[in-house]
Amino acid sequence: MNQNRFIRNIHLGIKSLTLHKLRSFLTILGVVFGVGSVVSMLSVGEGASRDAMSYIERLGASTLVIESMKPKEEMNASSSANNRWHTAFGLRYEDEHRIAELPNVIRTVPAKILTNREARVGELTANVRVVGTTPDWFDLIKRPLLAGRVFNAKDMNEGDGICVLSEKAARQLLPIEGALGQTIKINAAYHFRVIGIIKADEGSAGGVQTPDQPFDMYIPLNIARQRFHDTDRQKGTGSYSNELVQLHRIIAEVDSIDAVKPTAAAASTMLKRFHSRLDYDIKIPLALIRQAQATQRVFAIVLASIASISLLVGGIGIMNIMLASVTERTREIGVRRAIGAKRRQIIEQFLIEAIVLSFVGGVIGVAVGVFVPYAITTFTGMSTFITPWSVGLSLSISVIVGVTFGLYPAQRAARVDPIIALRHE
Secondary structure, three states, X not given: OHHHHHHHHHHHHHHHHHOOHHHHHHHHHHHHHHHHHHHHHHXXXXXXXXXXXXXXXXXXXXXXXXXXXXXXHHHXXXXXXXXXXXXEOOXXXXXXXXXXXXXXXXXXXXXXXXXXEEEEEOOEEEEEEEEEEOOHHHHHOOOOEEEEOOOOHHHHHHOOOEEEEEHHHHHHHOOOOOOXXXXXXXXXXXXXEEEEEEOOOOOEEOOEEOOOOOOEEEEEHHHHHHHHOOEEEEEEOOEEEEXXXXXXXXXXXXXXXXXXXXXXXXXXXXXXXXXXXXXXXXXXXXXXHHHHHHHHHHHHHHHHHHHHHHHHHHHHHHHHHHHHHHHHOHHHHHHHHHOOOOHHHHHHHHHHHHHHHHHHHHHHHHHHHHHHHHXXXXXXXXXXXXXXXXXXXXXXXXXXXXXXXXXXXXXXXXXXXXHHHHHOO
């Protein structure tokens, strides 16, 4: 009996709402925008968080990155120089060996990085970043191998001019012919034979740029030292500077996540002993990414809170239409009360109408909230991820809003005096 009455009240509620289609639709819109905004904002925040975790997995959670950095006083001096400026700064080869001997350090990967080098194959050219490193680079910075192989310890000992290209560099320099075995000229002076192609990363997270870039060319570190030496000429406006930098980067892998910060502190203490000025920077990707994740969580909460205001507006709209409905149906309420309907039944009917409004709006809002992140990812490339809990939470909140804002109109309808209601025109 109760079940049949409940089903009948649902039918009555839906029929009542369809009598004022435009008004009901406009009321639902408030809930639609609120739920859609909450789902979309949470998906954007979750996508950013997953990007950060993916970065940790790609680089390794137990790593620290030490980079050469020009001291501020030399940057000011070189910018004010009229013609020539000679400076030496940054990491040294000995620093890598010292860091490798620190407790908890499994291995170190040194890198000499030469930017904006012209690579030429026949008539085709590309500006590439030449990275002189060791085979451990490819073990620590794991990327898919698309063709050929990477260089190994034997290649380092033989001292041949070989290289591994990133996919984009290979496509621009060798779009037609087979890339493997081709010879690339760097600065029209040095020749390198391509032995492999890897897929490079282009992302960043937590303020830390991934070690590789789209247009990379990897060569053995000893070959980089022999052919390019340690001095690099940097051109400026009306002047140039000769910069002596032995190593541009050292990546250290530690045996556990807990040992990353102590190892970074030990590396900082050690470098201070051998460097009279601050010409290096130590970054802990894990710490920076965790900080970024915390910021993203706060950002997501703020956005979700702002989006929830739309739900509040939608709830006020539901209360408004229900109050108007009570006024319009005063005589109907009086007739129902006169033939024996109880106050509980009147409350139940009007609550069901409010819940129908909020539930339908919630369902449509979830659909909108699923579509918006898809559109964001499609047109901007930004990562988004919709979690089931965010959908369930948003839909539940929309129903709660309907019950909360529909309760007062329902109670007001139940308190209408039957005699006065029957006289209402």
